[in-house]
Structures are given as C-alpha cells and as structure tokens.
Amino acid sequence: MSDIAQRVIEEVSRNYENELIKKVQKTRDKEAFYHLVRLYDARIYSVVYRFLHNREDALEIVQDVFLQAFRKIKQYRWESPFYFWIQRIAVNYSINCIKKYGKDVLNRAEECDKVQSASAFVSSPEQTLEGEEKKKFVADAIARISVPYRMAVILKDIEGFSYEEIAALTKTGMGTVKSRINRGREELKEIFIAMKEEVREYGM
Numbered sequence: 001m002s003d004i005a006q007r008v009i010e011e012v013s014r015n016y017e018n019e020l021i022k023k024v025q026k027t028r029d030k031e032a033f034y035h036l037v038r039l040y041d042a043r044i045y046s047v048v049y050r051f052l053h054n055r056e057d058a059l060e061i062v063q064d065v066f067l068q069a070f071r072k073i074k075q076y077r078w079e080s081p082f083y084f085w086i087q088r089i090a091v092n093y094s095i096n097c098i099k100k101y102g103k104d105v106l107n108r109a110e111e112c113d114k115v116q117s118a119s120a121f122v123s124s125p126e127q128t129l130e131g132e133e134k135k136k137f138v139a140d141a142i143a144r145i146s147v148p149y150r151m152a153v154i155l156k157d158i159e160g161f162s163y164e165e166i167a168a169l170t171k172t173g174m175g176t177v178k179s180r181i182n183r184g185r186e187e188l189k190e191i192f193i194a195m196k197e198e199v200r201e202y203g204m
Contacts, residue, residue: 021082024073033073037066040083044090050154051094053143061097065090091159091169098147141191149184156181 017039023032044065049058069086076085145153151170155161161169167177 017082021076033070040086043083044086047087047090047159048094050139050142050158051098051151053139057097061093065093087159091155095151095170137195141188141195144191145184145187149180149187152177152180153184153188
C-alpha cells in the first residue's frame with residue numbers, strides 16, 4: 001500500500017471516529033458509542049491486562065472503563081486523540097483496582113500464570129519468538145515485576161506517559177517515579193534472563 005493510500009485511509013478513519021464522537025456528545029447515541037467501543041475495545045483490553053494479568057478482571061474493568069467514558073464523553077475536549085482520553089480512564093481504573101484489591105488481584109494473576117507452561121509460548125529454546133508468542137513472553141515477564149515498579153514501567157515504556165503524567169496518575173513524587181522505573185527495568189532484565197533459563201530447561 002502506498003503512503004498516499006495509507007494517509008487517505010487514516011484520514012477517512014479519523015473523520016469517521018470524529019463523527020461518532022460528536023454524535024455521542026450531542027445526543028448520547030448508544031449505537032454510535034457502540035461503534036466507538038468496537039474501534040478501541042481490543043487496545044483498551046490490552047492496556048488493562050498488562051496491569052492485572054488476569055482475563056476476567058481485565059474484561060470487567062474494560063466494561064467499567066467504557067461505561068465511564070460514555071457517562072463523561074462530554075468532558076472530552078478534542079485536545080488529544082480520543083484513544084488517549086480513554087486510555088487514561090483505563091489506566092486510572094487499573095491502578096485503582098490494584099490499590100483497592102491488592103493481594104486478591106495479584107493472587108488471581110499468579111494462579112493464571114501457573115497454568116501457563118513454557119510450552120505455551122515456545123516449542124524449543126532455539127526457536128525465535130515471534131508474533132503472539134513473543135507478546136506472550138513479554139507479557140509474562142512484565143507480570144512478574146513487583147507491582148509498584150510494574151505500573152511505572154508499563155506507564156512509561158509501554159503506554160508512553162511522561163514522568164510528570166505518571167507522577168500525577170500514581171500520586172507520587174517525581175523522584176519516586178524515576179526510581180521505580182529504573183528498578184522496574186532492572187527487575188525486568190533479571191526476569192528475562194530467568195525466563196530464558198526456564199525455556200532452555202524445558203526444552204532439554
């Protein structure tokens with residue numbers, strides 16, 4: 001596909017999205033909002049799942065996120081892409097869920113991890129991880145990071161928030177945010193090494 005064709009498709013998609021948003025803001029049209037949900041539900045699920053690492057919890061939170069988005073859509077001011085606005089709602093819900101339910105959420109995530117063996121994402125230690133297998137490997141590694149560090153790493157390195165935005169979202173100081181990101185990255189390196197060893201052991 002040529003660059004021109006790609007730009008045309010993106011422009012048409014953006015215009016379609018904008019018309020849906022305007023319609024929902026003006027008339028609270030549920031069918032229009034349903035189409036908005038269909039545009040973003042998979043991406044928002046991915047955001048939430050990275051935090052909770054549990055399918056059932058993530059699906060429940062995603063429903064809450066879109067309900068909140070529908071209720072507050074008139075507060076969307078067009079200052080940034082609509083996805084970023086919903087993304088912030090999803091991040092806030094995920095953080096609040098972890099803070100509120102803490103160990104219960106983490107225990108469910110751990111139980112979910114236990115049923116996944118190395119064979120779920122790689123068939124041999126020499127095989128290059130690609131596509132969904134690689135995503136699964138990375139997701140499992142991130143899920144093993146200690147919670148405060150995990151949140152910081154996800155927000156900075158995956159969701160692309162600035163240090164200032166992370167400090168505001170997590171209600172922590174800038175120094176704490178930077179420290180958590182650095183420590184989370186160090187943990188992630190160690191986890192990758194350990195997981196690769198697990199894969200080699202499984203393949204032997």
